[in-house]
Amino acid sequence: VLERSYNTEAQKHSQRSYSYVQPHASYKVAILGAAGGIGQPLALLIKMSPLVSALNLYDIANVKGVAADLSHCNTPSQVADYTGESELANCLKDVDVVVIPAGVPSKPGITRDDLFNINANIVKTLVEAVAYNCPDAFIHIISNPVNSTVPIAAEVLKQKGVYDPKKLFGVTTLDVVRANTFVAQKKNLKLIDVDVPVVGAHAGITILPLLSKTKPSVAFTDEEVEELTVRIQNAGTEVVEAKAGAGSATLSMAYAAARFVESSLRALDGDSDVYECSYVQSDLTELPFFASRIKLGRNGVEAVISSELQGLTEFEQKALEALKPELKASIEKGVAFVQKQP
Ligand code: NAD
């Protein structure tokens, strides 16, 4: 009797946990750079998604152990590991969303732009493989400098004849996550309700939080606006300095990237109410790429939301004009990197 009741309990438990994580859809996600500081916690968070049926992990090193470890979690997705260039094509087969956090991170005294020399080539090579193997996938670029790596990816996709600007995203979700956190702390608001749009791009002054558009509506003094804006712009450096040589933000970044993946999967699954900020091809300004709120749909960017750039405060308008030359240069650097190659 005891044994039977144990069995029944075990069965009930396994049924309960199974039904709790029963997938309502089955999307395939690949992470390129999956064994890194961002890649590992991001893989764990994606492994918890009920929308994912296959999670393909690629890295040039150490990915086997990460995949073996994760594969023991009793959530629906199947985890597979791929390593070395010869396995990249298989990793990308039939994938719906590709997330790219491959590359070197910052250290104290090293800016995102300093990472260009190493990461530009890594992103170029990985996006070439995406172009050949899953040209219809949503591509989420995390590798820095995002302001240049997204234009690099676009140029590569153009060269391969498969560029769909609606499906290429620079991940700027961490800027929104930080802005929401800092504003909620400063103004003593319930965190879950706070939503601050962050536009521009993802480095220093190109990160522009639109505090005047914060929801719920909240009044800031000029000093608060100045202080919060600078903190949001330098939040990456805050983490880089605290880690003192051990890298940049990984856990908060994984959290933010997982949110962006989940939003993309919900959009692919037909949810018609999915909005995120992201750095995408855009005609909101004279710059070819610009981060703003977008509406996500089955085919990627369904709309770039222009309303939040209207009625800016004088501070925001000035900051917007001030970021343009730097962002323009970063975009041109990325484009030139691909175009000058034989
Ligand atoms: P990390 O060094 O811990 O991990 C990077 C991983 O990439 C490593 O496992 C490495 O083996 C792998 N890798 C290197 N070359 C590769 C290649 N050719 N193919 C596949 N994998 C390769 O670094 P991290 O902390 O995970 O950061 C990764 C990147 O993300 C950095 O460029 C960092 O600046 C950037 N980042 C972006 C944001 C953002 O908001 N967009 C935030 C934080 C960090």
Ligand code: LMR
């Ligand atoms: C971040 O915003 O944390 C990252 O882009 C890493 C960095 O170099 O600041």
